Amino acid sequence: MSSFNFVLFTIIGTGLVTWLSRILPFVILKKFKLSAGVVEFLSFVPIAIMSALWFENLFVQHIGHLPSIDWGNFLASAPSIISAVIWKNLLVIVIVGVISLGCLRLFFGM
Amino acid sequence: MNNELNVPSGAKETLPTVFGYIGIGVAFGIVGKAAGLSPLLVTLMSIITYAGSAQFVIVSMLVTHSPLLSIVFSVFLVNSRMILMSTTLAPYFKKESLLKNVLVGTLLTDESFALGMNKLNYTDNHLNFSWFNTANVISYLTWIVSSLVGAVLGNFISNPEKFGLDFALVAMFIGLLYLQLISDKSINFNLQLIVVGFVLVAIYFGLIFIPSSLLILLVTLVACTFGVVMKHVFF
Numbered sequence: 054m055s056s057f058n059f060v061l062f063t064i065i066g067t068g069l070v071t072w073l074s075r076i077l078p079f080v081i082l083k084k085f086k087l088s089a090g091v092v093e094f095l096s097f098v099p100i101a102i103m104s105a106l107w108f109e110n111l112f113v114q115h116i117g118h119l120p121s122i123d124w125g126n127f128l129a130s131a132p133s134i135i136s137a138v139i140w141k142n143l144l145v146i147v148i149v150g151v152i153s154l155g156c157l158r159l160f161f162g163m
Numbered sequence: 164m165n166n167e168l169n170v171p172s173g174a175k176e177t178l179p180t181v182f183g184y185i186g187i188g189v190a191f192g193i194v195g196k197a198a199g200l201s202p203l204l205v206t207l208m209s210i211i212t213y214a215g216s217a218q219f220v221i222v223s224m225l226v227t228h229s230p231l232l233s234i235v236f237s238v239f240l241v242n243s244r245m246i247l248m249s250t251t252l253a254p255y256f257k258k259e260s261l262l263k264n265v266l267v268g269t270l271l272t273d274e275s276f277a278l279g280m281n282k283l284n285y286t287d288n289h290l291n292f293s294w295f296n297t298a299n300v301i302s303y304l305t306w307i308v309s310s311l312v313g314a315v316l317g318n319f320i321s322n323p324e325k326f327g328l329d330f331a332l333v334a335m336f337i338g339l340l341y342l343q344l345i346s347d348k349s350i351n352f353n354l355q356l357i358v359v360g361f362v363l364v365a366i367y368f369g370l371i372f373i374p375s376s377l378l379i380l381l382v383t384l385v386a387c388t389f390g391v392v393m394k395h396v397f398f
Binding site: 057060 | 183186187190200201204207208211212213214216217220221223225228231234235237238239240241242243244245246247249250252253254256261264265267268269271327329330331332333334335336337338339340341342343344345349350355358359362363365366367368370371372374375378379382383386387388390391394
C-alpha cells in the first residue's frame with residue numbers, strides 16, 4: 054500500500070472532483086446546459102467502468118504477450134453473478150464471492 | 164411516503180435506505196483495511212471523498228500503485244453521473260439560497276437522489292431544503308460510521324487473502340454492474356450487454372501493451388464512444 058501522504062492527497066484530490074461534480078451544476082446551471090452529446094456519452098460510463106474493473110481482475114498481465122487467466126477470480130465470479138441474479142443485494146453478492154474464493158484457495162490452492 | 168416536506172418526514176423516509184449504507188459501508192471498511200489502509204484513512208476517505216462505489220475504485224487503484232492523476236480522473240469518470248443528478252435536481256431548489264443549494268449538492272448520493280425523485284410524486288412536484296438535507300445528513304453519518312466499523316472489524320482478520328477477502332472488491336463490481344444493468348432503463352438492455360462484451364475484449368487485448376493502471380481509463384473512454392456510435396447506428 055502507498056504512503057500515508059500519497060493516500061491523503063488521493064483522498065483530497067478525489068474529494069475535490071467529486072464535490073465539484075456534485076455542486077457545480079447547482080451553481081452554473083442557470084447559465085449553461087450540457088450538450089445532449091455529452092450527456093449521452095456519460096450515460097455509458099457506469100457500465101463501462103464497472104465491467105472494466107471486473108474484467109481487469111480476471112487476467113494477469115504479461116506486457117508484450119496475451120494475458121493469462123487468474124483462475125481463482127475467474128471461477129469465483131460465477132457464484133457471484135448467480136447470487137446477483139437471485140438476491141440483487143450487494144452485501145449478499147460480496148459474501149458469496151468472498152466465501153467462493155476462500156474455498157477455492159483452501160481446497161485447490163488457487 | 165407523505166406530502167410533508169419537513170425534518171421528521173425526511174428522517175422517517177430515509178430509514179429504509181440506511182441499511183444499504185450500513186452493508187456497503189462496512190464492506191468498504193473491511194476491503195480498505197484488507198488492502199492496507201488504516202481505519203483513519205478509511206474514515207477520512209468516507210468523510211472527504213464520500214463517493215460509495217468510487218471509493219472501491221480508489222482502493223483497487225491504490226493497490227496497483229496507479230498515478231494520482233489517473234485515480235482522480237477515474238473517480239471523476241465514475242462520479243460524472245453526479246453531474247447528471249445535480250442537473251436534474253437543481254431546478255427544484257431555485258428558490259433556496261445558493262448556500263443551501265451547495266449543501267444539498269455536497270451530500271447528494273444515488274440513494275438520496277432516487278428518494279427525492281420518488282418524493283416528487285407525493286408533493287405535487289415540490290422539494291425543499293429541510294427535507295432533502297435531512298435525508299442527505301442521515302446518509303452521510305451512516306456511511307462514515309459504517310466504514311469505520313468495517314475498518315475496525317478488518318483488524319481482527321489477520322490474513323484476508325487466505326479467506327478470499329480480496330475478492331470483495333471484484334464481487335462488488337460484479338454486483339454494481341448487474342444492478343446497473345437491470346435498473347438503468349435509459350439505455351437499451353442489449354446495447355448495454357454489447358458494451359460490456361466490448362469492454363471484455365478491449366481489456367484482454369489492451370493488457371498486451373497498456374499498463375493496467377492506465378488501461379481502465381482508456382477502455383472506459385473508448386467503450387463509451389463505442390456505445391454512443393452503436394446506439395446511433397443500430398438502436
